[in-house]
Amino acid sequence: MRSNVLKFIEKHKLLKEGQTIFVAVSGGPDSMALLHFLWEHRTILKINVKAVHVHHHLRGDEADQDATYIERYCLNYHIPYMKKDVDVRGYAKQRNIGTQLAARELRYQWFEELVDENSRIATGHHGDDQVETMIMMSVRGRNPLKAVGIPAFRKLGHGAIIRPFLGITKQEIEHYCNDVSIVPRRDSSNSSRNYTRNRFREDLLPFLKRENPNVHLHMQRQQEWCSEDQQFLMELAEEILPTLMLSKNEQNVTISQRAFTKINMPLQRRVIHLILNYLYGKNSPSTNFIHIEQVLHMMNREHMNGEHYLPNSFLFRRDYDRCQFLKIEQETLVQTSEELAIPGSIALGDWFIRAHVTEEQDLNEADNQIILDLEQVQLPLTIRQVLPHDRMLCRGMSGSKKIRRLFIDRKVAHNERNDWPLVVDKMENILWVPLLHRSRVANVNRNTLKRLVLTCRRQVVDVED
Numbered sequence: 001m002r003s004n005v006l007k008f009i010e011k012h013k014l015l016k017e018g019q020t021i022f023v024a025v026s027g028g029p030d031s032m033a034l035l036h037f038l039w040e041h042r043t044i045l046k047i048n049v050k051a052v053h054v055h056h057h058l059r060g061d062e063a064d065q066d067a068t069y070i071e072r073y074c075l076n077y078h079i080p081y082m083k084k085d086v087d088v089r090g091y092a093k094q095r096n097i098g099t100q101l102a103a104r105e106l107r108y109q110w111f112e113e114l115v116d117e118n119s120r121i122a123t124g125h126h127g128d129d130q131v132e133t134m135i136m137m138s139v140r141g142r143n144p145l146k147a148v149g150i151p152a153f154r155k156l157g158h159g160a161i162i163r164p165f166l167g168i169t170k171q172e173i174e175h176y177c178n179d180v181s182i183v184p185r186r187d188s189s190n191s192s193r194n195y196t197r198n199r200f201r202e203d204l205l206p207f208l209k210r211e212n213p214n215v216h217l218h219m220q221r222q223q224e225w226c227s228e229d230q231q232f233l234m235e236l237a238e239e240i241l242p243t244l245m246l247s248k249n250e251q252n253v254t255i256s257q258r259a260f261t262k263i264n265m266p267l268q269r270r271v272i273h274l275i276l277n278y279l280y281g282k283n284s285p286s287t288n289f290i291h292i293e294q295v296l297h298m299m300n301r302e303h304m305n306g307e308h309y310l311p312n313s314f315l316f317r318r319d320y321d322r323c324q325f326l327k328i329e330q331e332t333l334v335q336t337s338e339e340l341a342i343p344g345s346i347a348l349g350d351w352f353i354r355a356h357v358t359e360e361q362d363l364n365e366a367d368n369q370i371i372l373d374l375e376q377v378q379l380p381l382t383i384r385q386v387l388p389h390d391r392m393l394c395r396g397m398s399g400s401k402k403i404r405r406l407f408i409d410r411k412v413a414h415n416e417r418n419d420w421p422l423v424v425d426k427m428e429n430i431l432w433v434p435l436l437h438r439s440r441v442a443n444v445n446r447n448t449l450k451r452l453v454l455t456c457r458r459q460v461v462d463v464e465d
């Protein structure tokens with residue numbers, strides 16, 4: 001294990017002589033083993049080692065004991081130690097995010113403050129984490145243009161974050177802890193099946209390891225090669241983008257359709273990705289890939305003028321050769337749009353829509369219902385009218401379908417189409433056209449814990465079937 005880690009460090013040039021390595025320690029086996037390993041090898045590697053711990057104040061006594069355990073360990077071995085107390089709950093509330101994500105953001109904010117050109121943060125992520133992460137991201141539908149898996153080296157502020165253990169398994173780490181008499185802390189939440197990662201770890205990893213005990217090495221190689229390919233293509237797309245551009249400002253990027261269709265598909269995808277990233281800045285939605293597909297479809301047809309609505313009040317508009325990505329005023333988007341409280345209900349004209357949450361498992365969707373996996377729904381939900389180029393990823397069909405087309409297929413009378421409500425999530429995904437179609441976004445699966453049930457009622461007539 002020792003020589004594998006040293007080789008991995010060398011291969012990826014994770015450290016330089018004279019650097020200070022802040023080892024991010026949670027008290028668990030991975031980060032304690034990493035701290036021990038780097039401390040033991042500090043002379044050979046010619047580095048300075050310091051332990052850093054973030055006290056999240058989340059798990060009551062357990063978290064206090066973690067902090068005390070690390071502090072004592074460092075005192076014993078004379079390892080320099082720093083601790084930061086953070087208010088995860090307050091931050092999560094303020095940012096309207098979950099506590100896990102809040103804890104992670106606060107950790108990384110502090111790490112970023114700590115590092116400079118001559119230092120690195122080292123975390124205990126290992127090969128099994130890599131396997132879990134790569135598979136989990138694919139299963140959950142990650143944006144294929146975003147980073148693949150866990151990088152061994154990534155820039156962070158003025159410094160970088162490194163993961164020296166990515167080439168070894170959890171089992172090797174546990175053996176190492178045994179060998180060097182580390183009795184680590186065990187986080188009780190690591191076994192909870194409420195967390196997706198834990199379900200992947202318990203259900204999938206043993207199977208993969210039985211098939212091939214070296215699965216982590218293959219995944220690691222895939223991560224490295226894909227990231228390099230990705231970086232290369234992205235740099236190429238960055239070079240090409242200015243040659244397609246007709247005009248550009250913070251709220252509007254216009255490119256030429258003719259020039260765009262001359263480049264190949266991998267670069268086309270990346271050009272749109274870059275434009276959306278430029279316009280959205282840090283608030284780039286993770287579901288951009290759905291929109292990239294739709295924009296590509298409109299750009300690659302010879303005669304296809306029209307508009308496609310993008311999340312956060314952006315619009316794609318094709319007008320012959322001119323393809324614009326532009327910011328629009330919310331008011332020009334919709335005539336009626338109301339947020340649906342959960343639980344709660346909304347009455348819109350003849351329509352009444354109710355939302356409630358249940359943990360009941362054996363539920364069948366009635367014709368006037370949609371049942372969604374609450375954890376996967378991007379809240380808030382709004383109810384709004386149909387816009388000209390609205391499209392939906394319909395359940396049971398591939399690709400997306402225009403809502404206008406659905407109305408035609410289901411013979412909805414012209415005078416009813418304007419007032420037909422749509423249930424839309426935060427990312428502008430249309431989840432449900434009541435009584436007509438359900439989308440395949442946020443579908444219930446075997447692991448769904450909480451179900452969001454939306455029920456509609458219509459006072460006048462029902463649709464012809």
Ligand SMILES: Nc1ncnc2c1ncn2[C@@H]1O[C@H](COP(=O)(O)OP(=O)(O)OP(=O)(O)O)[C@@H](O)[C@H]1O
Nearest residue numbers: 024025026027028029030031052053054123124125
């Ligand atoms: N509270 C914390 N303070 C400092 N670093 C942390 C903290 N929590 C996690 N880390 C760092 O992030 C890495 C990954 O965290 P994760 O929660 O996935 O693992 P863990 O369950 O804490 O396992 P372990 O401590 O055994 O590495 C850890 O190995 C550690 O380097």
